Amino acid sequence: GNSVTQMEGPVTLSEEAFLTINCTYTATGYPSLFWYVQYPGEGLQLLLKATKADDKGSNKGFEATYRKETTSFHLEKGSVQVSDSAVYFCALSLLDTGRRALTFGSGTRLQVQP
Amino acid sequence: DGGITQSPKYLFRKEGQNVTLSCEQNLNHDAMYWYRQDPGQGLRLIYYSQIVNDFQKGDIAEGYSVSREKKESFPLTVTSAQKNPTAFYLCASRWGGGGNQPQHFGDGTRLSIL
Numbered sequence: 001g002n003s004v005t006q007m008e009g010p011v012t013l014s015e016e017a018f019l020t021i022n023c024t025y026t027a028t029g030y031p032s033l034f035w036y037v038q039y040p041g042e043g044l045q046l047l048l049k050a051t052k053a054d055d056k057g058s059n060k061g062f063e064a065t066y067r068k069e070t071t072s073f074h075l076e077k078g079s080v081q082v083s084d085s086a087v088y089f090c091a092l093s094l095l096d097t098g099r100r101a102l103t104f105g106s107g108t109r110l111q112v113q114p
Numbered sequence: 115d116g117g118i119t120q121s122p123k124y125l126f127r128k129e130g131q132n133v134t135l136s137c138e139q140n141l142n143h144d145a146m147y148w149y150r151q152d153p154g155q156g157l158r159l160i161y162y163s164q165i166v167n168d169f170q171k172g173d174i175a176e177g178y179s180v181s182r183e184k185k186e187s188f189p190l191t192v193t194s195a196q197k198n199p200t201a202f203y204l205c206a207s208r209w210g211g212g213g214n215q216p217q218h219f220g221d222g223t224r225l226s227i228l
Contacts, residue, residue: 032214042222044157049216089156093214102157104156106155
């Protein structure tokens with residue numbers, strides 16, 4: 001089956017520190033990969049996506065590269081801010097399944113301290 | 115502005131009662147989804163619909179029902195058969211065309227038991 005594994009949180013960093021949140025996946029086909037962010041009490045917002053090997057998604061200073069050889073899609077940011085504190089979800093979607101629903105990781109909570 | 119509206123934001127259910135969560139989108143998306151989120155966990159798919167008047171069970175459909183009479187609306191009913199309904203419920207929609215389009219999420223409904 002399909003699955004997504006994320007590093008457990010919480011991840012606690014000081015402002016301006018470098019962020020990495022690891023994400024690896026298992027898929028029966030060739031997935032598209034996504035990072036979503038969830039702020040307290042809200043729904044999920046798309047942060048970035050990548051649809052084929054070696055694609056790099058980027059947005060708001062966050063980046064992730066689709067690595068087919070290691071089945072990974074790690075999220076990085078060079079300098080985090082307090083406002084980045086949220087829960088981050090890695091997810092995959094397969095086009096060859098009729099439903100095209102997302103398979104999510106369990107989420108990683110990021111806490112950034114001033 | 116286009117988006118997904120979920121209501122109510124908070125909902126309380128008594129024992130033996132059915133409750134309905136509303137989801138409306140004005141994005142002209144074909145596909146709509148319902149997910150359940152439990153604390154510290156990722157999202158799990160309850161039901162999805164690719165077109166009007168058609169819907170399919172997801173991974174945890176037992177105790178839930180849906181309808182899709184209009185393109186913009188996809189209400190979810192939590193029935194009395196769902197013995198553990200306390201969770202955060204998220205509705206999402208997606209353009210049904212080709213490619214790898216992401217899902218867009220509403221702000222969620224938090225359901226609790228009285």
